[in-house]
Amino acid sequence: MGSSESSLSYDSTWEEDEDDSSSNTERSTMDSKEEIYPKAQAKNLEERKKLQFRYKYMFSEAAQDMQNYRHRYQTSSSNYQNSPEEMLNLKFYRNQIKFMPNGLYIDDLLRNWKDHYDILEENHNYIQWLFPLRELGKNSYASPLHEDEIEMMKKDADVKKRLCEAYKLMLNFYGIQLLDEISGKVGQAENWQERYKNLDSHTHNNLRITRILKCLGEMGYEKFQAPLVRFFLEEILCNGNLPRVKTSALDYFMFTVKNKKERQKLVHFAYMNYKPQHEFVWGPVEKLQIYQPHSGEKSFNNDSFSYYSAENNEISENEPNKRNETLSIVRRTMRFISMPFLYFF
Known part of the structure; x- marks a missing residue:
């Protein structure tokens, strides 16, 4: 600090x-x-x-x-290692060069490494190429993004498609799935319990997730940022999962979100669900206690367990959480069982 x-x-x-x-x-x-x-x-x-x-x-x-x-x-x-004209990240995402060292073309990586969790976990050479940033990383073969390179990548439909596929690849690695490419809504994958154990026991993935969120913001996928951060906050603060991801989620994930209104809602949600609340240090308590969403927006709250979508700045109501559905069924069943016996005649 x-x-x-x-x-x-x-x-x-x-x-x-x-x-x-x-x-x-x-x-x-x-x-x-x-x-x-x-x-x-x-x-x-x-x-x-x-x-x-x-x-x-x-x-x-x-x-x-x-x-x-x-x-x-x-x-x-400026810390761009190579000449901006080289644009190695653009070439990699156009499937023209392999990531280095000892790498693959991106199309081969996306096709062959899906569900190969051991490779994704143990190989540390690919992540800076798959999610480049305007900052140096530990892979000396990888190049930081250049502003002109970013603009060219954002305008290239094939590059954008590959980046979305790379995002889905890593989400699957973490036990998460992208439910809607338009809104960015995410949810648990079928194998979430197994993958959560890996994520919680290999904390270097916290750095990877921060990198992924930053890259999304750089490459024109800002809409994907808030839904993923909201998902992590709910899993950690509400559902008691991923305790070793908690610090990174609060210190880093929340504040990668470039949209200030979305960031405010995320911080407020974290404040409302953090225990003990008086130890919350990620925002001004005086503001958080009186915070109201902007006109036309919905706020996160303790009873909101729907997966979050950034589309239209609101919580999606089309994907209710299975726990709420189950609870509703149980309540209806209990009311039915408790009805007077004479009702059955």
Whole structure:
């Protein structure tokens, strides 16, 4: 975590005057956040320590990393390894070169590695090629994305199709399935229990998921971000699954979402379901306690167990959770059983 002594904060999720799609950086001082964090100016050491804990996320390295990503890495110097003209990520996604080192063409990877979970788990060379970012990773053969390269990839229908297939490949690896390519709605795969065990026991996949979410935001699939994050939050905070994914989901997954309104709803959902609630540090409590969705939108709440769709900024009502359906059937059955005996004559 970054130094809590710093006066710089790195999260403007609740700043009303800023659009995350703008080219302006989020980086700002505590003074500029007085309205959002009204008690941010501590009067004594004891109060200062309490406030440093209460608002510690906004000063953390995680928040800084997410801010840097959402604002196109403006606070970083260019770190593109190779000449932008090479555009290795574009060539890979056009099936013109193999990923390196010791790799495959993308079409072969997507076709041959499906359901080969051991390969997907143990091979660490492919992930930066499959989900490239504008930042360096551990694979020195992979190249960070260049802005011109991103625009060319987003305009190429075949590239976009392969990226969607790559997303579905990795979702399946994690025990999740993409239910709707239009809305981004996701749900549990049939083998979710087995795959959840693997995900929870191999925490390097938390980094992979963060990379996937970032890549979706870079490559024109922002609509896929919020549904996947909402799914993880529900599984972790409501259903008690994936405890070793919890920190990454709160520190990183939530704040990859570029759409600020969607991000606010996700943070509010996390706040409402986090236990103990008084230890929630990923947003200003004063704001979260009075938060209301924007006009025409629905808010997440404790009783909302439908899989989330970002389409139209609302929770999908067309895919009710099986647990709710089962509960409804049980209740109707119990009412029927408890009816007076004379009703049967």
